Amino acid sequence: MKSTVFLIAFICIACCSTTYARQGRDSTKMVMSGKTVLPPKVDTVTAKKKEPKPPYIHQFRIGFDLSRIASNFMFPSRQGYEIQADYLLRNNIYVAAETGFGNGKIDYENLKYTNNGYYFKFGVDKSFLDVISSKDFDIGFIGLRYGIGPGKRTDATYIIKSIFGPPVSGTIPPQNYLVHWGEITGGVKVEVWKNIFLGWNVRMRFLLNPGVFKELAPSYIPGFGKGDKSTAFDINFYASYALRWGGK
Amino acid sequence: MNKDFKLLLILLTGFMLLASCESKEPECYEPVNVNAYIAFKWKKYDSVEQVVSVIGKDTIWQTVLDSTFRDTILRAAEIQVIGEDSTLRIVSNGNYTGVPFNPAKDTIRYRFRVDTAATLFDTLVFYYDPVVHFVSNNCGYTYYFNLRNVKVTGHAIDSSSLVDINVTNDVQKRNVQLYLKR
Numbered sequence: 415m416k417s418t419v420f421l422i423a424f425i426c427i428a429c430c431s432t433t434y435a436r437q438g439r440d441s442t443k444m445v446m447s448g449k450t451v452l453p454p455k456v457d458t459v460t461a462k463k464k465e466p467k468p469p470y471i472h473q474f475r476i477g478f479d480l481s482r483i484a485s486n487f488m489f490p491s492r493q494g495y496e497i498q499a500d501y502l503l504r505n506n507i508y509v510a511a512e513t514g515f516g517n518g519k520i521d522y523e524n525l526k527y528t529n530n531g532y533y534f535k536f537g538v539d540k541s542f543l544d545v546i547s548s549k550d551f552d553i554g555f556i557g558l559r560y561g562i563g564p565g566k567r568t569d570a571t572y573i574i575k576s577i578f579g580p581p582v583s584g585t586i587p588p589q590n591y592l593v594h595w596g597e598i599t600g601g602v603k604v605e606v607w608k609n610i611f612l613g614w615n616v617r618m619r620f621l622l623n624p625g626v627f628k629e630l631a632p633s634y635i636p637g638f639g640k641g642d643k644s645t646a647f648d649i650n651f652y653a654s655y656a657l658r659w660g661g662k
Numbered sequence: 663m664n665k666d667f668k669l670l671l672i673l674l675t676g677f678m679l680l681a682s683c684e685s686k687e688p689e690c691y692e693p694v695n696v697n698a699y700i701a702f703k704w705k706k707y708d709s710v711e712q713v714v715s716v717i718g719k720d721t722i723w724q725t726v727l728d729s730t731f732r733d734t735i736l737r738a739a740e741i742q743v744i745g746e747d748s749t750l751r752i753v754s755n756g757n758y759t760g761v762p763f764n765p766a767k768d769t770i771r772y773r774f775r776v777d778t779a780a781t782l783f784d785t786l787v788f789y790y791d792p793v794v795h796f797v798s799n800n801c802g803y804t805y806y807f808n809l810r811n812v813k814v815t816g817h818a819i820d821s822s823s824l825v826d827i828n829v830t831n832d833v834q835k836r837n838v839q840l841y842l843k844r
Contacts, residue, residue, distance in 0.1 A: 524802035525799065574765065574804055578747060582805075584794060
């Protein structure tokens with residue numbers, strides 16, 4: 415896992431370095447022999463002619479988190495589904511939103527309960543890759559999210575073993591909760607076929623109200639992760655379809 | 663984006679999926695057994711008034727005692743529960759030992775002697791309040807205890823004091839201090 419994070423960081427740094435290297439430096443002055451020399455005057459009529467801006471193509475992209483399906487099979491104690499959408503603004507900025515639902519289950523000999531919930535996340539992504547052409551929609555991005563998720567935990571029954579007699583059992587009352595968190599994300603989305611994207615991103619989440627669970631924190635909070643931790647790390651893999659219009 | 667980069671991306675994606683295969687949920691690694699820990703010290707008898715039990719921690723008194731008496735290692739101290747549906751018997755080799763409490767009751771008695779060969783027994787009576795405590799989702803719940811008092815008979819034991827009334831799963835804590843007669 416650590417090597418994966420380093421590889422991602424290396425790719426991001428490499429892309430940023432390439433982008434920076436491509437940027438030209440606009441110098442309006444030259445310095446020669448200690449004197450400042452202005453460049454020769456150019457034809458102002460010609461100079462005023464600006465290159466036409468590339469047409470603005472609207473793109474709305476909607477996707478589904480495929481990694482959740484794999485996770486549902488690997489971890490039956492936590493199930494969830496998520497869809498994601500983003501809209502391209504100018505300057506390679508995307509407004510993004512994700513929503514989903516899920517449930518968790520603890521079914522051990524000494525503790526049993528279930529919980530379920532749904533969530534919404536909103537934020538922005540900024541692509542740091544150069545746009546090669548007007549039809550280049552591949553992005554490498556970093557982004558921020560704010561997430562909020564209501565949920566409910568059912569009655570929790572527990573058993574405590576004792577060497578002095580029979581086990582002691584008890585019940586913890588159900589609890590409705592509302593959690594919200596901040597998220598930093600980064601990843602890549604690539605158009606593998608016409609209007610179809612594949613991409614992955616990594617996420618680091620920070621719970622903003624960890625004190626909401628005074629006694630029993632759910633093992634899995636949909637959209638966030640482990641409820642007894644104030645930070646969470648996740649990886650998603652999306653398949654998306656883009657709707658485009660304009661640009662003519 | 664060129665073809666090579668896309669291929670690299672897809673390969674990286676595959677690697678990421680493999681890396682995302684987390685291992686199974688960890689089992690319970692936190693201690694759920696809760697014992698009250700009793701430490702031993704030899705006390706030289708003098709004209710100072712004997713203290714049967716001290717509620718809480720009197721730092722001045724404790725400091726004087728600690729500076730006078732060192733921790734005592736008992737090679738074969740024996741503690742056995744009394745009046746429970748258990749034949750729990752602990753033979754200690756060190757300067758402290760741990761004893762469990764019954765969460766279904768608020769008192770428990772133990773019979774104590776400084777050595778398995780000794781003929782002089784003392785009775786330790788612990789008074790406590792059990793409190794349900796959540797450990798983790800993998801470990802479930804356990805009982806912590808709030809010690810209210812401890813009483814001892816004065817045969818081999820000179821006196822006792824409550825050092826820490828919170829009996830938890832922290833094995834570094836010392837809850838009760840026993841002062842033994844020389």
